Amino acid sequence: MSRISELILPWFYENKRDLPWRKDKEPYHVWLSEIMLQQTRVEAVKEYYVRFLKELPTIKSLSECPDDKLMKLWEGLGYYNRARNLKLTAATIMTDYHGEFPSELEQIRSLKGIGSYTAGAIGSICYNKKTPAVDGNVLRVLSRVYCDDSNIDLETTKKKYRELLYDLYPEDACGDFTQALMELGALVCIPNGIPKCEECPLAGCCQAHLQGCTHRLPVRSEKKQRTKTDMTVFVFMYQDGEDLYYAIRKRTKKGLLHGLYEFYNVQEALCAEAAMEYVKALGIHADNLIKEIKYKHIFTHTEWHMTAYYITCKQKNEDMLWVLASELSGDYALPTAFRVFVEV
Ligand code: SF4
Known part of the structure; x- marks a missing residue:
């Protein structure tokens, strides 16, 4: 398992999608894309992301954006609290951090609307830190690789994988490793349907694949009725x-x-x-x-x-x-x- 990064990084460099938020590692851009991508499909986010940054190119402009304009920019993306929190956090960054996005995990984590996953993504992608970002994609991949039937909706499971991943991060490509795991979950070890194990760089060490039990993983809580x-x-x-x-x-x-x-x-x-x-x-x-x-x-x-x-x-x-x-x-x-x- 310690070789996961060696296996997955070459695959990522070869297969990663060309997405607008992958053009640079500017924290404002990564932060915005991660918030937009929560609960929303990549294809739907692309256009919103480009339009949002055209209108609000800096953290300062976001912090000063009138609420009606902000809601209009977000119209159709849903989960509108995400946009409100973005603006609140932009204001905090202007007042508490002189307009510079903070780089320490604890500082990032303390900002409104940013949880462990987003903080980990920003820390690793923008600052090359070993700050695991464990989202649904990553949890699905890991629960299959380790053939682990722990419930991935539980915080204890997420914590376990954050700790485990910390030791697997390569020194000089933390952001790429984070993105490679997410990308594998999105493109190969897919959420709905049969995982494409024949295309997977981890097939040789994936326990669920080797034991033929990919179909029963990951284990999740039953959904509440709406x-x-x-x-x-x-x-x-x-x-x-x-x-x-x-x-x-x-x-x-x-x-x-x-x-x-x-x-x-x-x-x-x-x-x-x-x-x-x-x-x-x-x-x-x-x-x-x-x-x-x-x-x-x-x-x-x-x-x-x-x-x-x-x-x-x-x-x-x-x-x-x-x-x-x-x-x-x-x-x-x-x-x-x-x-x-x-x-x-
Ligand atoms: S081998 Fe199959 S089940 Fe295992 S991580 Fe790859 S795609 Fe997922």
């Missing part, structure tokens, strides 16, 4: 000549999608008739209900079962925010759960 919420969404529209306006509002309640925009809604399933009565009782100048769409949006822990009613209005209520369809795409961060109703 909660389900019924929701009625009102897509209020007002046509003024050629201009089509939508009514939106900002989500002020703390929690899911806080600070982003949404269409008006209530958390209950209303039939079309009840929906129109509800709208009229609110004093909205509703005219006709012209369309109904059902959609289910899945978050990590909850599902929204949404019914959207498209309602034309005779006039715009003054106390509501009415925006043009073009402004909706350009200026307001409308999360995917609501944006789907614009795009249908």
